[in-house]
Amino acid sequence: MSIASSSILVELNISVWTANKLDKRITNDVLVSNGAMSADAGQFRKNLMSGTTLRKDIADFAASCRLWHNTTSLPWADRGARLLPTSLFLDYKTEANRRKAQFDHMVEHFIKEYPMLQAQAQQHLGALYNADDYPSVEEVVSKFGFKMVFTPLPEAGDFRLDVANEDLEELRKQYDTNLNNRLTEAMQSQWDKLHDMLSRMSDKLVEPEDEDKRRWHDTFISNAHEMCQMLSHLNVTKDPKLEEARTKLQQAIAGVDIDDIKTDIDVRENVKGKLDDILKQYEW
Numbered sequence: 001m002s003i004a005s006s007s008i009l010v011e012l013n014i015s016v017w018t019a020n021k022l023d024k025r026i027t028n029d030v031l032v033s034n035g036a037m038s039a040d041a042g043q044f045r046k047n048l049m050s051g052t053t054l055r056k057d058i059a060d061f062a063a064s065c066r067l068w069h070n071t072t073s074l075p076w077a078d079r080g081a082r083l084l085p086t087s088l089f090l091d092y093k094t095e096a097n098r099r100k101a102q103f104d105h106m107v108e109h110f111i112k113e114y115p116m117l118q119a120q121a122q123q124h125l126g127a128l129y130n131a132d133d134y135p136s137v138e139e140v141v142s143k144f145g146f147k148m149v150f151t152p153l154p155e156a157g158d159f160r161l162d163v164a165n166e167d168l169e170e171l172r173k174q175y176d177t178n179l180n181n182r183l184t185e186a187m188q189s190q191w192d193k194l195h196d197m198l199s200r201m202s203d204k205l206v207e208p209e210d211e212d213k214r215r216w217h218d219t220f221i222s223n224a225h226e227m228c229q230m231l232s233h234l235n236v237t238k239d240p241k242l243e244e245a246r247t248k249l250q251q252a253i254a255g256v257d258i259d260d261i262k263t264d265i266d267v268r269e270n271v272k273g274k275l276d277d278i279l280k281q282y283e284w
Contacts, residue, residue: 017143051124074186205272
């Protein structure tokens with residue numbers, strides 16, 4: 001099965017109003033009062049939504065959506081489009097639609113409260129408040145967005161151009177080279193993520209001098225399980241070594257409970273030994 005038939009490109013673009021404003025007057029006052037000799041020595045920016053976290057909550061949610069998007073897809077273009085295995089398409093679209101609905105709901109609530117939040121900000125900003133800093137409701141609405149774009153991945157050498165044969169052949173070679181380079185980079189990113197997961201888990205399992213200082217979280221095991229599940233989809237080139245390494249990690253944590261990790265030193269040493277063996281076995 002070709003990459004073009006087993007994967008698609010997906011772009012996720014999320015925009016959020018920053019709600020900050022450069023205050024030139026205060027900036028100048030600070031620079032002068034501190035004897036700064038250059039105008040680029042510093043800046044003072046106001047938080048126009050001082051006194052509320054509603055806008056920040058939207059920004060934090062957008063950041064979590066971008067992280068989810070990057071976790072469930074592979075790097076492709078320098079910016080924008082990422083590679084999504086078709087085996088993940090339905091799950092991705094369902095989750096993306098759910099997140100978009102939540103994003104839209106949060107924005108709708110924020111816009112509804114915007115006039116009140118502006119009045120509230122006036123109390124918190126004091127003399128820094130300037131009504132002219134605040135855009136209209138319509139302009140604020142335009143600064144929020146959540147958009148997904150899915151496009152097919154062209155087949156290698158699929159050019160429909162009316163050019164000379166020698167030029168067409170050069171274009172095909174360039175495309176094939178670019179495709180192979182991007183695939184190599186995409187798959188290396190998964191090797192890097194797996195290596196980072198194994199290394200962090202192994203380091204965490206080192207017995208400390210003071211056991212009371214160590215904190216265990218349920219995600220220590222659950223994150224590894226989630227990575228193993230995701231790698232079964234994201235290994236779009238069917239790299240046998242990557243699949244082997246993924247399987248070994250899955251086997252290393254099979255049947256291991258976080259409570260056993262917390263209380264049983266033998267379990268920790270056994271798991272660490274298996275993780276270290278995986279780290280030694282491959283050329284990362």
